[in-house]
Amino acid sequence: MVHSATWPPIAWRPGPVPHESLEPMILNFVTRIIVAALGVVICANTAADPRSINDGVYTKEQAKVGEVLYTQQCILCHDKKYFRPVLKRWEGQAINVLFTVMSTSMPENNPGFLSEKEYVDILAYVLSLSRYTAGDSELEYKDGALDDLIVAARQRK
Numbered sequence: 001m002v003h004s005a006t007w008p009p010i011a012w013r014p015g016p017v018p019h020e021s022l023e024p025m026i027l028n029f030v031t032r033i034i035v036a037a038l039g040v041v042i043c044a045n046t047a048a049d050p051r052s053i054n055d056g057v058y059t060k061e062q063a064k065v066g067e068v069l070y071t072q073q074c075i076l077c078h079d080k081k082y083f084r085p086v087l088k089r090w091e092g093q094a095i096n097v098l099f100t101v102m103s104t105s106m107p108e109n110n111p112g113f114l115s116e117k118e119y120v121d122i123l124a125y126v127l128s129l130s131r132y133t134a135g136d137s138e139l140e141y142k143d144g145a146l147d148d149l150i151v152a153a154r155q156r157k
């Protein structure tokens, strides 16, 4: 029996795991975290996808309430066609901006005279005047509801 001087062979000797073999593991782990984070961001974006005023965002009843207020407070200066070009100009923006303009500066002869609820009902009527489709739930101004609502050109259904 001839024994080699290096027995057991080097490769069998117990020893520390070489650092090189850890790096791919760490990289893999980091990649997974990034992929997971991206996934969360993408999902969050989809969930917060802003609705547009084409999505049936007011009710017919609300527009009727708004019509009465509009007739009392706005028609003196703004006929029923006034808002068509106005909405066009606001396209692409959150309707909250338009809401703020009207609720803080209108009626011109008595700014901020109405309650926010009344202004939002008027806004519902304004949408109906431009023949946006009504839906099952009222247009809401609370909790930033108008921040995520985008003014968009009317879609014919």
Ligand code: HEC
Pocket: 070, 073, 074, 075, 076, 077, 078, 086, 098, 101, 102, 106, 107, 108, 109, 122
């Ligand atoms: C006494 C006249 C008067 C009354 C009443 C009045 N407005 Fe105005 N409104 C104006 C004038 C003047 C302007 C600025 C010039 C323009 O755009 O016609 C204006 C502008 C606006 C704008 C800005 C439009 C834009 O270009 O973005 C909105 C929105 C608006 N009015 C809503 C209302 C609403 C809603 C009422 C009723 C609650 C109302 N206004 C009542 C005179 C009036």
